[in-house]
Each structure stands twice: as structure tokens, then as C-alpha cells.
Amino acid sequence: MDIKAKIIDEEGLNRTLTRLAHEILEKNKGSKNLVLIGMRTRGEFIAERIKQKIKEIDKSDPSYGVLDVTLYRDDFRTRLKQPEISVTNITFDVNDRDVILIDDVLYTGRTVRAALDALMDLGRPNTIQLCVLVDRGHRELPIRADFVGKNIPTSINEEVRVRIRETDGEDGVFLVNVPSKI
Amino acid sequence: MSLSNRHLLGLNGVPKEDIQLILDTATTFREVLERPIKKVPTLQGKTIVNLFYEDSTRTRISFELAQKRLSADTINFSTSTSSVKKGETFKDTVRNIEAMKVDMIVVRHKSAGVPQYLTRISKANIINAGDGLHEHPTQGLLDMYSIKERLGRLEGLKVCIVGDIAHSRVALSNIFGLRSMGAVVSVCGPTTMIPFGIESLGVKIFTNIDEAIAKNDVLNVLRIQLERNAGTRIPSLREYHKYFGITSDRIEKFNKEIVILHPGPINRGVELSSEVADGPYQVILDQVTNGVAVRMAVLYLLGTMH
Numbered sequence: 174m175d176i177k178a179k180i181i182d183e184e185g186l187n188r189t190l191t192r193l194a195h196e197i198l199e200k201n202k203g204s205k206n207l208v209l210i211g212m213r214t215r216g217e218f219i220a221e222r223i224k225q226k227i228k229e230i231d232k233s234d235p236s237y238g239v240l241d242v243t244l245y246r247d248d249f250r251t252r253l254k255q256p257e258i259s260v261t262n263i264t265f266d267v268n269d270r271d272v273i274l275i276d277d278v279l280y281t282g283r284t285v286r287a288a289l290d291a292l293m294d295l296g297r298p299n300t301i302q303l304c305v306l307v308d309r310g311h312r313e314l315p316i317r318a319d320f321v322g323k324n325i326p327t328s329i330n331e332e333v334r335v336r337i338r339e340t341d342g343e344d345g346v347f348l349v350n351v352p353s354k355i
Numbered sequence: 356m357s358l359s360n361r362h363l364l365g366l367n368g369v370p371k372e373d374i375q376l377i378l379d380t381a382t383t384f385r386e387v388l389e390r391p392i393k394k395v396p397t398l399q400g401k402t403i404v405n406l407f408y409e410d411s412t413r414t415r416i417s418f419e420l421a422q423k424r425l426s427a428d429t430i431n432f433s434t435s436t437s438s439v440k441k442g443e444t445f446k447d448t449v450r451n452i453e454a455m456k457v458d459m460i461v462v463r464h465k466s467a468g469v470p471q472y473l474t475r476i477s478k479a480n481i482i483n484a485g486d487g488l489h490e491h492p493t494q495g496l497l498d499m500y501s502i503k504e505r506l507g508r509l510e511g512l513k514v515c516i517v518g519d520i521a522h523s524r525v526a527l528s529n530i531f532g533l534r535s536m537g538a539v540v541s542v543c544g545p546t547t548m549i550p551f552g553i554e555s556l557g558v559k560i561f562t563n564i565d566e567a568i569a570k571n572d573v574l575n576v577l578r579i580q581l582e583r584n585a586g587t588r589i590p591s592l593r594e595y596h597k598y599f600g601i602t603s604d605r606i607e608k609f610n611k612e613i614v615i616l617h618p619g620p621i622n623r624g625v626e627l628s629s630e631v632a633d634g635p636y637q638v639i640l641d642q643v644t645n646g647v648a649v650r651m652a653v654l655y656l657l658g659t660m661h
Contacts, residue, residue, distance in 0.1 A: 241383070244395040249659045255357040258383045258655075294392040 174334065174349050180307075180325060181346035189322040190219070193304060194226035196320050197273055206271045206299065207235040212242060212288055213259055215277035218337045219306055223275065238263030240274075245287035261291070268296040273320075277335040279305040282316035307346055309333045358656050362481040364470045365490035366532040374536060378500050380652035381645070387424065388648055398427035398658045401458045405431045406449070407484070408439075408464040413619055413643065414484050414493070418461050421650035427658070430457070445469070446476055453477050459658060462486070480657040485524055493653060495528030497646040498616055499536060501638050502573055504645065505614050510537035515567045517543045517599065518577030518626055519585055521550040525618050529575055530556050543567040544599060547588035564599050569609050575616040576601055576626050592625050602628040606636060614638060 181189065201207055204227055211220025217239045224237050243258040274288055285303060292301060304320035309327045325333060327348065334347045358373045366374070387395055403422050407415055415431070422429045432452070434440070439448060449460075459480040462470050467487035474481050485491040503509055514533055520526045520542045533540050534557055542549060543561035554560065561567040568574065579585045579595060589595045606613060615627070615637040623629045631637060 244383070244387070244397045244655075246397075249397065255656070255659055255661070257356055258380060260383050260386050262386075290396065294394070295390060 174347070175351075177331065177348045177350055179345055179347055180333075181323060183344040186306075186344045186346065189306065190222050191226055193306075193320050193322055194223050194230055197223070197302075197304065198227060198231055200302075200319070201271055204231050204233040204235045206269075207273060208265065208267060208270045209235055209237045209273050209275060210240050210263065210267075210292070211237070212240050212274065212276045212284065214340060215335050215337055216275045218339045219277055219335075220273075220275040221339075223273075223304070236265045236270075238265065240288055240291055242284060242287040242291050245290045247283060247287065263295060266296060267292065267298045269299045272298040272301045273304050274301055275304045277306050277337075278333045279303070279308045279316075279318050279321075280311055280333075282312045282314035285316050286314050306335055307333050357660050361657060361660055362470070362474050363492050363653055363657065364474070364481065364483050366492045366495045366528045366535070367490065369492075369531070369535065371535045371537075374496070374499070374532060377496055377649065377652050377656060378503065380656060381496075381500055381648045384424075384648040384651040384655070385645065387651070388644065394424050394426060396426045397655055398422070398425040401427045401658050402456065403427050403429050403459040403461065403654070403658075404452055404457045404479075405429060405484075406452070406460055406462045406464075407431070407433050408445075408462075408469075409485070411463055411485070413646070414463065414491075417643070417646045418482075418484060418493075418650055421647050421654055424647070425651055425654055425658070427459075427654070449473060449477055453479065459654070480660075482653060482657065487524065488522055488527075489524055490528045490531075491524040492528050492532075493646070493650050494525050494618055495532040496653070497642055497649040498525075498529055498575060498618070499532055500645045500649050501616060501642045502614060504641065505638055506572065509533065512538045512573060513541070513571040514538050514573040514575060515541045515543050515561060515571040516575045516577065517564065517567065517601070519548040519579060519583070519588070520544055520553065520577070521548050521588075522580055522583045522585070523577050525575075525577060530558055534558075541567065541571065545589055545595070548585075564601070565605060565608070568601075568605060568613065569611075571613070573614045573616065574601065575618075577618065578620065579622055579625050592622070596625050596628075600624075600626060600628060601631050603630045603634065606631065616642060619643070 209220045211217035239262045241259045241261045243256050302319040305318045306322040308321045308324050332349050332351045336345050461482045461484050463484040467489035469486050470481050470483040516526045541559035617639050
């Protein structure tokens with residue numbers, strides 16, 4: 174990994190998540206109708222952290238689920254590698270709930286498009302709101318986040334890597350160089 | 356991760372990793388089948404032909420449902436309503452169907468080796484849905500999935516296949532698949548139904564059903580296939596039931612956990628008593644549900660391969 178800069182450190186990440194939790198509660202006037210859905214794989218852990226924060230702030234325990242959007246992707250024909258699929262785990266009813274869809278990085282918007290289709294197949298939520306840790310720009314679809322941890326303007330040859338203790342052993346957000354596309 | 360072969364012709368020689376990948380992927384589709392909308396857009400725009408030269412209810416419906424739930428376009432072909440009746444050869448039929456631009460062909464045929472032959476005359480991905488007395492790989496896979504679902508593992512399990520082994524493609528796919536997943540496989544049946552030399556596939560032979568029940572964790576009980584002249588190898592169905600039929604009394608005698616599979620359709624009162632067929636040990640209807648998930652997994656893995 175060719176690291177260019179560390180954008181958010183462990184403490185920073187914690188503060189950002191606290192703020193996001195407050196914003197979600199403020200906009201939705203509490204957590205009564207909220208459900209949190211994390212997108213595999215990093216979004217899953219970010220959603221879990223935000224759930225903890227909401228628990229501390231609001232003394233409530235919103236439902237939490239994990240969404241795998243692989244089956245809804247639009248790049249099966251163009252990708253070289255077959256994507257690995259895992260299981261969606263949403264055990265509650267999403268009908269008429271306010272769904273907070275949580276992911277680590279918002280980039281082209283295509284994963285979010287897939288997630289919206291996947292969620293619609295599970296029911297008819299009252300609202301779907303998008304919460305991302307990092308928005309790095311370069312959208313290819315008309316999609317915008319409702320809650321953003323940090324806006325990071327990037328070039329196309331850079332990548333934003335979110336590392337989470339649960340899977341990567343450390344917390345932090347990094348800007349890395351990727352070799353330009355051949 | 357992808358499969359190492361772009362066709363599924365049998366489980367003989369399929370690496371363990373591939374079988375594992377199919378079983379893992381099937382778990383995802385098992386979840387999809389529990390949703391209110393049991394359909395995902397993954398194979399949109401793909402065209403799949405179900406080429407059935409032999410009668411089938413379960414397998415054909417299962418494949419068709421799996422295809423529809425992946426949003427593929429499906430065409431069903433059965434010999435009784437086709438130009439095969441007018442004398443068209445198999446090769447010509449396939450060539451013509453392929454000229455209509457299809458991506459995958461699911462084939463069932465009474466002759467062994469037809470799927471293999473198809474790979475030479477067609478560019479589509481070929482899936483074997485049963486060829487003669489050779490293999491029925493998706494049945495083997497769904498049997499393994501169902502065993503794993505019930506017992507949590509395959510490695511080290513003792514699985515006995517009971518019945519007319521000599522005329523069963525299900526038996527062969529089970530033997531190949533289960534053995535590469537590390538299970539200990541045996542067969543049980545009247546000696547007239549045990550093919551000569553089957554030990555060379557690494558399976559043990561039981562000729563006494565009580566011994567087979569006592570020494571195994573799983574029984575995969577095959578149907579006595581009267582349409583394949585089973586009657587010439589056993590004196591009568593009643594006698595078969597008396598010596599090899601699985602009954603509650605037989606199982607309970609040993610007071611142990613055992614899982615009973617059956618690929619269907621069941622001859623009640625022949626290979627299984629009705630009590631067992633509807634009882635706590637069997638997973639027969641789970642097998643049917645899992646069959647759709649496993650076939651979705653195979654279609655997905657082959658259909659999205661580059």
C-alpha cells in the first residue's frame with residue numbers, strides 16, 4: 174500500500190462517528206423508527222459503531238442489519254475477477270422504517286444504486302438515508318449522501334482506504350496512490 | 356474466486372475448492388429464497404435453454420425457478436413437443452438453438468456423455484442435469500449442502516448410499532463429491548444392484564441394511580427405479596422392502612442420530628416407510644428447497660464467469 178497521507182486517525186474517526194450519530198438522531202428526531210443497515214464489508218463495522226454511539230447518546234437500541242449488494246451489481250460483464258458474494262443478514266421488517274444506509278467510501282455511486290435496488294426488494298421503507306464516512310467525489314450517478322463524515326477531494330489515481338480495527342487491525346482513513354489504469 | 360471449469364459436467368475430478376465455493380455461494384441464495392421478493396437481477400440479459408430429452412419434474416422446475424430468480428431468460432425444450440419427433444438429429448437441434456444466441460444450456464439426456472459432447476459443438480456453458488447412468492452433479496451438490504446444513508460439516512462424516520447403485524447417476528455424483536469433501540462413503544443394497552468393481556472408487560460395501568444404519572451418520576436412500584427394470588434384479592418390491600427398506604423400527608433399534616436423504620420421487624413402502632419419509636430424521640423437502648439455491652449458485656458462478 175503506497176500511502177500518501179493519513180487523513181483521519183483513530184481519535185478523529187471516533188469523533189467523526191460521534192458527530193454522525195448525533196446528526197442522524199437530530200434529523201430523525203430520535204431513534205424510534207430508525208434501522209441501521211451497513212454495507213459489506215467496511216460499512217458493516219461502521220454501522221455497528223454508530224449503533225453503539227446511538228445507544229450511548231439516546232439510550233435506545235435501533236435494529237441493525239448487513240446488506241450484501243453483489244447480486245445487484247452492474248459490472249458483471251466488464252470485471253475481470255468474479256466478485257465474491259456473501260450473505261445479506263437483515264432479520265427485521267424494513268417496511269415503513271427510516272433506513273440509514275451506511276458505507277465507508279462514497280465514490281461513483283454505483284454500489285449505492287445497487288444497495289437501493291436490494292433494499293427495495295426487501296420491502297418499502299419510509300425513507301432511505303445515506304451515511305458515509307468519506308465522500309471522495311467522482312460521482313457517475315445522481316446520488317448524494319445525507320450524512321458525510323468527511324469530504325475528501327481526490328484525483329482518479331488515488332484511492333481512499335478506510336481501515337477498521339475489526340477487519341484490518343487498526344482504525345484510520347488513508348489516501349493511497351494506485352497505479353494508473355492501463 | 357471463480358470455478359476452474361466453465362461447464363458443470365459431473366463431480367468427478369472437480370476440485371474441493373470448487374465444490375466449497377458452490378456450497379458457500381448457495382448459502383447466499385438460500386437467504387434470497389427467504390425474502391418477500393425472491394428475485395435478484397444478477398443474470399439479466401442471459402439466455403438459458405433447458406434441453407430435456409428425458410422426463411423430469413423436480414430437476415426441471417428447480418432449474419427453471421433458479422433461472423427465473425436470477426432474472427435470466429429461459430426457454431424450455433422437451434422432446435415430446437419438438438422437431439426431434441420429425442427426425443432432427445441431436446446435433447442439428449443444438450446447432451439451431453445455439454444460432455438463436457443462448458448463453459447456457461442445461462441438459463438432461465438418457466445417454467451418458469451427452470453434456471460432454473455438447474461442449475464440443477456449442478460455445479455455451481453446459482450444465483449436466485443428469486446423463487444416463489453417469490452423473491447428476493447438481494443433485495450431488497444439493498445432497499452435500501443438505502447434509503452440511505443439518506450436521507454442520509462433511510469432512511469425516513460417514514455417508515451410505517442405499518439402493519440400486521448400478522443404475523444411479525445420483526450415486527456416482529454423491530460418491531465423487533462427498534469423497535473429495537473428505538466424507539467416508541459406502542454403498543448398501545442387494546448384490547444384484549451393486550456394480551462390479553465399485554470398491555475401486557474408494558467406497559465400502561454393505562449388504563446388510565442394519566449394519567449400514569449402525570455404522571453411518573447419513574443414509575442417502577435411492578429410489579427403486581422400475582422404469583430401469585429394477586424388477587429383474589429383485590424378486591419383488593415387498594421383498595426389497597423387507598430386507599432393505601428403511602423403517603422407524605430399524606432406525607430406533609440403534610437409538611442414534613441419523614440423517615435420511617432421498618432424491619425423490621419416493622416409492623412409499625418400498626425404499627422408505629411412510630413413517631420415515633415424513634419423520635424427524637429425513638431432510639427430503641429441505642433437499643428440494645436447497646436444490647433451487649444450489650442451482651442458483653451454479654448458474655451464477657458459471658454465468659458471470661469471464
